[in-house]
Amino acid sequence: MRIAVDAMGGDNAPKAIVEGVLLAHQEFPDIEFQLYGKETEIRRYLNGEINIRVIHTDEKINSDDEPVKAIRRKKQASMVLAAQAVKNGEADAIFSAGNTGALLAAGLFIVGRIKGIERPGLLSTMPVIGSETGFDMLDLGANAENKPEHLVQYGILGSFYAANVRGITKPRVGLLNNGTEASKGSELTKKAFELLSQETSIHFVGNVEARDILTGVADVVVTDGFTGNAVLKSIEGTALNIVNLLKTSILDSGVKGKIGALLLKDALKNLKNEMDYAKYGGAVLFGLKAPVVKTHGSTGPEAVAATIRQIHTMLETQVVDKLVKQFEENSPE
Template identity: 80%
Template sequence: MKIAVDAMGGDNAPEAIVSGVMLAKKDFPELEFQLYGKEAEIKKYVTDESNITVIHTDEKVDSEDEPVRAIRRKKQASMVLAAQAVKKGEADACFSAGNTGALLAAGLFIVGRIKGIERPGLMSTLPVIGENRGFDMLDLGANAENKAEHLLKYGILGSFYAANVRKVENPRVGLLNNGTEESKGSEVTKKAFELLTNEASINFVGNIESRDILNGVADVVVTDGFTGNAVLKSIEGTALNITKLLKQSILDEGVKGKLGALLLKNALGGLKNEMDYSKYGGAVLFGVKSPVIKTHGATEPEAVAATIRQIHTMLETKVVEKLTEQFERDDAAN
């Protein structure tokens, strides 16, 4: 298994990216890594050269670059070369912490869509409160607008991923809406509700509300890209602000507060870990011909290692190959 890594993507690159690769190598010594970027900078953090190939390039996609223009004009950028390696069959998956829009463009225009999937979705696994499991949510921003037919495909894609990668038996698929009643929502969500209800290949459980998604009401949550991205950032912001609020409340209580925090240290650490969705890996552009994975720009080595663990599972389970075969069969049948 070979993973093409954009070693220059992200706020803390290449240190965090390469250090994360080194962590992952301890668990998966059989993996091979192709690191694209400035060779001298990358090699500062390579502590084990086995199964590591560094491909030098001075060019990279910057965070402020316009995504499609960057992919088309920066032919030697580390992200572009990593995606090209996947397209050519020189690598099995592409990973970056860089410009999200550019990686989505690279996935769509370089790696390419699976036949029968018009709009691949960006999907992450998010935590379920109080339980050692998560749920998959898509689209998280690959598409600002979606048709009902796209939401149907997201239900199929998410269910396929949950069953094959996370090993969830008969995954429950929910449609994010502004109410649980069938009559609620826009014309798009009403039509999507009808399509999802009539789709025999998935276990559709109906409409769900955003206040309930962290409570485990569904194993897969389907929504359009604009709403999904807004919900994801709301969850991130709420988690960060609750942590800040707890810290400030402790400081405001002086010595008593600090003593209480000391007694609650393990519990507070458990809370932080429970809300940390980076432990599930990165966001998958699901619906393209090979795994294309994005992790947070401010990622740390541990999160990089978790994302590589996720990629390893995707490759080991051959989830993309199985998905391609299913959609090819469906296309032939139609």
């Protein structure tokens, strides 16, 4: 297995990226890591480990760069070179914590989409309260606008990922809506509901509401990219603000509150871990010819290692190869 890593992407690059790679290297010595970026900065954190190559480049894509322009103009950027390595067959997957839009553009224009898939979706595994299984949700922002047919493909893609990567038998697919009744929603969701109900390749369980998705009402939740991105950021913001509110309340509650917090330390830590979806890995632009995976820009070494673990599973289960076979066989000439 060969993973091309944009070592210069993210707020804490290359330190957090390289340290995360080193953690993953201990777990998966069979992976060849290709680190693209400034060699002197990257090697500062390496000690001559085998199966870790450094490919030098001075150019990188910044967080404020316009995605498509950056991909087309910065031909020697670490992200672009990593994507090109996948296209050329020199690597099996690409990982970055950098500019999300640029990585999506690199995935679409360089790696390329699978024949028969009109709009690849950004998929992430989210936490389910009281369970270790989680649920998959897409699209989380790869496409701002979608047609009903795209949501049907997201159902197929999400079900395929849940079954092959997470080992879920007959994944339950739900359509995110403002009510569970079939008559609820916009014209987009009403038509998507109708089409999903007719799709025999998935186990469609109907509409699901945003308030229920963290309770495990479905194994796969599909929605348009605009809504999915808004829901994702709402979950992130709520989790962060709850933790901050608890901290503030404890600090303002005097000695008794601090003693109580000390007694509840393990429980609060478990709560934080349960709401941390980074443990499941990064967001996959699913529907491309190879795994293209993005993790949060402020990610730390542990989250980088978790993302590499996710990529290892994707490569080990050959989920993309199976997806290519399924869609190309069913795609009209």
